[in-house]
Amino acid sequence: MAVESALPGDWQLVVGLEVHVELATRTKLFSASANRFGDEPNVHVDPVTLGLPGALPVLNRHAVELAMRIGLALNCTVRPCTFHRKNYFYPDLPKAYQISQYDEPLNVDGHLDLPGGVRIGVERAHLEEDTGKSTHFGGASGRIHGSDHSLIDYNRAGVPLVEIVSRPDIRTSEQARQYVAELRAIIAAVGASDAKMEEGSMRCDVNVSVHKPGTPFGTRCEIKNVNSIRAVGRAIDHEARRQIDVLESGGTIRQETRHWDDAAGRTNTLRSKEDADDYRYFLEPDLVPLAPDAAWVERVRAALPPLPAARRAALADLTGAAVDGEAVAVVVERGQDDYVRAVADAGGDAARALTYVQQAYAEAGASPAVPAADLAALTRLERDGAVTATQAKTLLADLVAAGGGDAAAMAKARGFEAMDADALEALVDAAIAADPDAFAKYKAGEQKAMGALVGAVMKASKGKADGKAVTAILTARAKA
């Protein structure tokens, strides 16, 4: 795959990603309020969520289980862990500290293999609580400073998050995009989160630095507010070029946090390292250490569904398609690989089934309405030459529109009857007779000339002729 972000000179990009995902639990990480997006503000609150005096956190066991699923799917070691308080003041942080995991996270030392085979290390995947959501009014920047008032929705406060921290193993913006896409696919596959970047249930912070091979890593900048996979690539490309410009003009990179402005396509300084909060981490005394026992870990591991990489490999194996090709990737991402398998199991042609599903089932979800046996019948009609590829495409649209049906009957209804071999040969001979020059050129080795002859046959047959069969007859005539 092309590296779109080739850097000038011999600069090398180094990227690490911190990805937050909201877990798909029924309730919050430390209280019984609903974990639900999109409701009226401040309806999913309780004394713990609001940090009321005297309220104490109680850890949500299901959240731990979903976090373990993510960790195990990323090949992490699940280990005994603790919770810490990360202290800072902000109106949407009700207790003025966030309960997170610090030096003893739940999942450590994993990895994620990109579809092309590159392995990206996963340093840790830890549990923490989300903050509320602030909206600032009356300021130019949409930030709290300069605004005249702010509204806070605490529905999100206390929602369980897993933060997945990669090692700085990513070398191109394309790899970064693939990493995020693959991570999203894995997390969705294990049912830990819907991982929707557009709704904020998956959020990326990107650490970018540049250096020359053989020298130490450069100073990194952290980019926040990167809210789509496309933005991940753009933000990295922009930030890398910015850093190179600074370095090549003799400047130095300051370690800082920058904000991605997607509309302007640039990053801006948010705060420098000197302004960074001192979070005064210390062990959260309201919680006890968490030590998932081996039996629990193994139960979670055993219950993991097949992961996207394995499903892509199996689908490629079944269909003969490329394992890192788009058809396999798209169909697995949509969860339609089981459907393709069902079509094959019903006697269908697997390769054609994959193509049909990729092309016509974008909106169909994981369990399309067309019965697998009906689609199998269509693949057989095409494979056996009973209908042409073009006709098959029309019939596929008919099948999808009708939610299933007898493909052979539909072909008949449309008048898609295969021409018999004699009639086809007659049409070919007529075409040769009508345009002997073209045939002569074709015989002399001019492949382009064949197109005119095939086109003539197709026109004469009103599209019923099978292009492959026409080509075969022409080839035979030319050799005669």
Place this chain on the structure above:
Amino acid sequence: MAPRGAVETARAVAAGDLRAVDVLEEHLGAIRAREGEVHAFNLVTQDAARVHAAEIDARVAAGGAVGPLAGVVVALKDNMCTRGVPTTCSSRILEGWRPPYDATVVRRLAEADAVVVGKTNLDEFAMGSSTENSAFGPTRNPHDTSRVPGGSSGGSAAAVAAGMATVSLGSDTGGSIRQPAALCGLVGVKPTYGVVSRQGLVAFASSLDQIGPFARSVADAALVLETIGGHDPLDSTSIPAPAPTLGPALVEGVRGMRIGRVTDLPEGAEPEVLARLDEAVAALAAAGASIVDVTLPSLGYGLTAYYLIAPAEASSNLARYDGVRHGLRVDAPDVNAMYAATRAAGFGDEVKRRIMLGTYALSAGYYDAYYGKALKVRRLIADDFARAYGACDAILTPTSPTVAFPVGAKTSDPLTMYLCDVFTIPTNLAGHAAMSVPFGAGAHGLPVGVQVLAPALGEHAMFRVAAELERRAPAAGGR
């Protein structure tokens, strides 16, 4: 005539021999008589208490079942959440805040049919040893109103000592139940960390805080602890076990027990206090216990470690009082200025001092030297105790180095005030059980308490010793 205790009251009310409303009116009468000079309460909830007492009486009259504290008048330290009833922590910053829920202990008292008479004064956010650091003015010692009741649960101690409540609840982070119990001539219990739920207790230092009872007798304290203790799924640090059963411990005596006498106690206790301790040890020996000399060399470092760990946790626990959601808000041009103005106006000096200390101790570059080192001392103290408890079942020390001191005597020097807790703090650091039992009088005829220490979940042994000390105590102090 000695005032009726909780055990006797509950039995008589349940039997229909005594009406809860009459018990309540006796106590409301004592409040009317003495609250003006003592100032034990931030709030007296007499209307709700009268309704509750009448409801209990009606249930008894109808032959219904009542709980083990039926009609017992209880006062609550004003750092325990009471649904719909102001809970201030004696701080301006919580003025006007009414919790939407009851603390677990409050709920359990209600289920046991205790009658809550009010919320008692404390050092702001439980930070202090004299109940002088209250935004609502100091509480006075009922034995001598020129003197402090101790703290931080001074209001709860004074209420019971003055007969305004039969029993009360306090919270003990470094001695805040035991020291005022000693200064007011009461029994005061700091249970093992995790025996009593902290849910609904406004946090000072979460790893040290524990709720416990004040009572005029060991038996009453045992009854209250049995009622409020036991596992609570809403507190993750709650021990998953039922409340201790303490009845047998009250009558077993101490024959065959090994009692530790500490030979390297930190200095500074008044001679009369040390004399009462020696007499208490002798009394236990006379009752058949064997006396064992033990050393606790890290004990003296406890105070220093405590004044890093407790403020560190407090700096985080009290950060939520930011004016955004509840309590006081002082308006200012931007959010950071609003935080600063609100907290400057809402917190008193001692609270500010500890927030600054704790913030500093946790800061990058200082963490290892201060907070980190304090945690190591905490482990050393636990190790010392573990070694000592290899040789004995319980340990005796003074509770407070002094008897009750005059109001204002220590307010100008925080370090002198901090020394009040030198004997009580190590128990909190270790998470163990301890209680103070009245044992005679000291200087000026004021009450002296002896502290009984026991290992984690050693409540049974502790109450055996306490009950024996109560049986053998010299006449109580007081005027």
